[in-house]
Amino acid sequence: xxxxxxxxxxxxxxxxxxxxxxxxxxxxxxxxxxxxxxxxxxxxxxxxxxxxxxxxxxxxxxxxxxxxxxxxxxxxxxxxxxxxxxxxxxxxxxxxxxxxxxxxxxxxxxxxxxxxxxxxxxxxxxxxxxxxxxxxxxxxxxxxxxxxxxxxxxxxxxxxxxxxxxxxxxxxxxxxxxxxxxxxxxxxxxxxxxxxxxxxxxxx
Ligand SMILES: C[S@@+](CC[C@H](N)C(=O)[O-])C[C@H]1O[C@@H](n2cnc3c(N)ncnc32)[C@H](O)[C@@H]1O
Numbered sequence: 001x002x003x004x005x006x007x008x009x010x011x012x013x014x015x016x017x018x019x020x021x022x023x024x025x026x027x028x029x030x031x032x033x034x035x036x037x038x039x040x041x042x043x044x045x046x047x048x049x050x051x052x053x054x055x056x057x058x059x060x061x062x063x064x065x066x067x068x069x070x071x072x073x074x075x076x077x078x079x080x081x082x083x084x085x086x087x088x089x090x091x092x093x094x095x096x097x098x099x100x101x102x103x104x105x106x107x108x109x110x111x112x113x114x115x116x117x118x119x120x121x122x123x124x125x126x127x128x129x130x131x132x133x134x135x136x137x138x139x140x141x142x143x144x145x146x147x148x149x150x151x152x153x154x155x156x157x158x159x160x161x162x163x164x165x166x167x168x169x170x171x172x173x174x175x176x177x178x179x180x181x182x183x184x185x186x187x188x189x190x191x192x193x194x195x196x197x198x199x200x201x202x203x204x
Contacts, residue, residue: 007070007073010070020152025051026051028052028108029055029184032140040106041064041065042061042063043067046110046111046112053088057084062087066089066091067098068092069092096121100131100132103131104133106137111194115157135203136201139198141165144195145193147159160195162195165178166178174200175197176198178195
């Protein structure tokens, strides 16, 4: 089974609301809003059927892109948003092999980078992000923290802390802020421990 087939099968098995990582109130929304304005372009990498795109479109963000490996997840999100999603660009791709044809002001990734368990995958991801993020832009990333589970969706993950997460993005990115991420709404949705970081490309 390919990675794409794995993820689509995971989505096909259950409604999104019953998946372990689902949040009705995205925990990274505060970081995204703090580091962008509605005039900025945003790409949600491995966005799947996340409600982040809904929250940003509702706040007037007019240049949104959602990229995911699973066509099933993208179809679900596209269908749910309906007319509200007419300005959203949907990209079906593996982020580690993605060839961006434009740049974005903000790159968002919740619960995707931690599935990259080899150095080659992480190097490829960083290289893509470096090309895709505009100078002075931001990379917002959330992964399981060192107290988090060792697996998700039947796959091994790498867990991070306040030192290892920024280090995983060096030398191409420098740290803006890092810390534990509070769940979006207490007692609702994914309560597993995450760490969030905001980074910016190092200008040459
Ligand atoms: C745990 S889910 C998180 C979804 C979403 N970010 C959220 O917070 O609700 C991981 C998502 O990443 C996607 N994914 C996994 N590996 C990927 C890759 N290499 N490239 C693009 N998407 C990937 C999966 O299809 C899935 O939608």
